[in-house]
Amino acid sequence: MNSFSVTILGSSSALPTSYRFPTSQVVRLNEQLFLVDCGEGTQIQLRKFHFKLGRINHIFISHLHGDHIFGLPGLISSLALYGKKGELHIYAHSDLQMMMEGMMKFMNEVPELTVKYHPLNFKRSSIVFEDKKLRVTSFPVKHRISCCGFLFQELPGDRHLNRQAIEKYNIPPSQRQNIKKGADWLLEDGTTVPNTAITLPSDAPRSYAFCTDTLFRKEIVPIVAGADLLYHEATFAADLEELARKTFHTTSIQAAEIARMAQVKKLVIGHFSSRYKDVVPLVEEARTIFPETYAANDGDCFDL
């Protein structure tokens, strides 16, 4: 099975604290690293948690508030200093390019790295990235400014060989790759052995949904439904629901409601207001609605 995990690099809201950097996460699928948001200090956290910066080729940016983007200039500068070549893809609001091009004048080195900006669609769900193993879909959430969540869906892998059947029919190694991909097997007498008789189902594809910054928004339930892991912001505890509404954020209880309605397997809450020295009460509140709730802390790694 592919290794698929999410590591929290930053879990604060707009004001970082001594313990929480601003928002950033690494989604890891085998050796590929995908960055989600890039608050100030992201490159420092990446080093601290032993990620190889050069493995990042795709960065997904939910929205253009500073606490989600101010780490980009430093990260890109460092990638260029390390001699990274080729293309770095950034999926974000179209205004980001203008901002970054102003700042990139202040880089130390002339980069051999090309940054490609891909504008997000804030009106409807859209596939923004797809390769053989993974699809990333953006979907609108509701914040003061245009903002997207992201759904990372593993694509179905090859079926597994049924070792006993393979031996029974004496299928040579050269043919096994086709069979994993779904081919039937033809016996010498002309009989067809259907693929399902010689293979076992592929691993169930997993999915990860990232939702911040946003109001409580039922519209996302069908999009994130059944996810193995949902990260949902919970900037405030339940008693500050009014403040959450006013600032276009979510409470712990509301995040848990989304998780319950979407029947996800696990909920991670984060983007905590700096007023909470201890976030255990927020997790406890959320667990009254959705027991499989966990707090995001910088450095935490969640395996899917």
Next chain:
Amino acid sequence: MNSFSVTILGSSSALPTSYRFPTSQVVRLNEQLFLVDCGEGTQIQLRKFHFKLGRINHIFISHLHGDHIFGLPGLISSLALYGKKGELHIYAHSDLQMMMEGMMKFMNEVPELTVKYHPLNFKRSSIVFEDKKLRVTSFPVKHRISCCGFLFQELPGDRHLNRQAIEKYNIPPSQRQNIKKGADWLLEDGTTVPNTAITLPSDAPRSYAFCTDTLFRKEIVPIVAGADLLYHEATFAADLEELARKTFHTTSIQAAEIARMAQVKKLVIGHFSSRYKDVVPLVEEARTIFPETYAANDGDCFDL
């Protein structure tokens, strides 16, 4: 005596490491905090080392490479979020304003904070700040792009009362403030007691000099001469002198040469290349020339 100190917030060169953030320092004179350079993560380090962000009203920026400025947007955003009002003064190359105004669009809140930019002179030494207690002078150093060092000079304080003389002449408390400022004392018989007979000298004014990023440059010696503390970059060890020259940086030995020629009291070296996991060898090299050499490490505080 006023408390006067320098705290290292970041001591790496362009590439931060797990232990060293990019360049930034706090110069503290009593309750006033002056920031020198503002690499990525400066606001995080300020919190970690228990500085009150709101006390920063003046920021001095040596040059516009990313590792000296990429912390500014986050710091200013946070100051605005904290509700800081009034003026924040930034002394830097005139291009900084253009860059910052592009980025400040992405701040979370409309600030009641006005950022005032003061362009530096990269041709000659210039007083950039002065109040009753402190004068800050910029002076050109030699890097790939325009770059300044900064000299922080405490201004002479009041003289101290000579308690015995004060009692002898029975000088009332209401007159003592004038005497501290230099006034003589008139006896009833018309005789003048000179100020020096009733006071003791004020504390010797102290000074701190900050020099990074720069080639080895003898021209700075008279400017930093006699400083209580000199921070000088030492990006490389002595064996990489050629690389230092090529990249417009300084070696440990060269930094020590400057300290020796300028007869400063103490030298702190920093801005270490990320290749050095252990900087003790650089300090040891420098001590062969200038024994009072210390390494800058994030969080170190040097009292003057």
